[in-house]
Amino acid sequence: MAPHQNPKIEIRNISRTFSHTTVGSDGSREFTALEDITLTVRTGEFLAIVGPSGCGKSTLLDILAGLSPATSGEVLIDGVPVTRPTLNRGIVLQGYSLLAWRTVRKNIEFGLEVKNIPKSERRAISDRYIALVGLTGFEDHYPHELSGGMQQRVALARALAYDPEILLLDEPFAAVDALTRENLQNELLRIWNETGKTIVFVTHSIEEATYLADRVAVLTTNPGTIRQVVDVQLPRPRSEGDIRSTPEFGRIRHSLWNLLQNGGAHA
Ligand SMILES: Nc1ncnc2c1ncn2[C@@H]1O[C@H](COP(=O)(O)OP(=O)(O)OP(=O)(O)O)[C@@H](O)[C@H]1O
Numbered sequence: 001m002a003p004h005q006n007p008k009i010e011i012r013n014i015s016r017t018f019s020h021t022t023v024g025s026d027g028s029r030e031f032t033a034l035e036d037i038t039l040t041v042r043t044g045e046f047l048a049i050v051g052p053s054g055c056g057k058s059t060l061l062d063i064l065a066g067l068s069p070a071t072s073g074e075v076l077i078d079g080v081p082v083t084r085p086t087l088n089r090g091i092v093l094q095g096y097s098l099l100a101w102r103t104v105r106k107n108i109e110f111g112l113e114v115k116n117i118p119k120s121e122r123r124a125i126s127d128r129y130i131a132l133v134g135l136t137g138f139e140d141h142y143p144h145e146l147s148g149g150m151q152q153r154v155a156l157a158r159a160l161a162y163d164p165e166i167l168l169l170d171e172p173f174a175a176v177d178a179l180t181r182e183n184l185q186n187e188l189l190r191i192w193n194e195t196g197k198t199i200v201f202v203t204h205s206i207e208e209a210t211y212l213a214d215r216v217a218v219l220t221t222n223p224g225t226i227r228q229v230v231d232v233q234l235p236r237p238r239s240e241g242d243i244r245s246t247p248e249f250g251r252i253r254h255s256l257w258n259l260l261q262n263g264g265a266h267a
């Protein structure tokens with residue numbers, strides 16, 4: 001399918017400024033986090049976003065989620081402007097954002113309760129995703145009783161259990177060990193392949209972006225703009241063979257690395 005055919009998410013000229021309480025080095029109280037971001041994510045696409053710390057990745061995801069407004073520009077989902085959070089988007093925010101007073105199972109079932117799914121069905125769904133993220137036996141633990149990586153997996157299970165059309169994932173595997181990370185990457189690809197979800201995946205890892213994505217958007221910093229969108233024309237399923245050691249994988253990873261050099265600063 002050609003890019004931009006059948007758009008799911010249309011990001012049009014998005015800018016986001018923040019007002020600071022102190023005057024910046026340029027004498028201004030305004031800080032431009034994102035400037036003129038235009039990007040279309042097509043239906044069923046896996047888009048990764050990489051860029052230096054502070055370039056506005058989380059800010060952009062918050063705008064896509066309808067959690068915070070853009071200063072200018074607009075985002076359309078299925079042709080409709082985003083103005084608030086809605087139920088067709090599953091979000092895993094940076095950090096864990098779990099409900100502290102709910103157990104692992106109750107966190108995962110939260111969205112299912114909102115959707116009025118009956119209790120027995122909720123239980124079957126939460127069992128499935130608890131097993132998927134390797135947390136069987138921890139169903140009745142509270143978030144503070146879990147490690148960071150475990151909390152991150154609960155957040156992912158919660159988003160997946162909810163079965164949204166769009167998954168917005170902000171470094172969902174940053175706090176898990178390397179082996180778990182590879183397993184979760186493959187599970188995410190399997191679920192994506194089976195369900196046709198549209199995924200926007202923020203990561204600091206260019207290897208992870210290359211392994212997972214159809215395209216990788218590389219952002220520059222200060223202000224955050226799109227430097228380039230790189231096509232990842234590697235065969236799928238990516239879990240077959242050792243794709244990470246192929247020359248083509250290395251070539252794509254290297255071109256992303258080059259784009260990120262100099263902190264993604266403007267040329
Ligand atoms: N609520 C806010 N008020 C003021 N400035 C903010 C706010 N949120 C974000 N910023 C600023 O906007 C810029 C982008 O922040 P953002 O969290 O989107 O970066 P990021 O790319 O997600 O970084 P990281 O990779 O470290 O998670 C930063 O300079 C940050 O200080």
Ligand SMILES: [Mg+2]
Binds near residue numbers: 058059094170
């Ligand atoms: Mg962030």
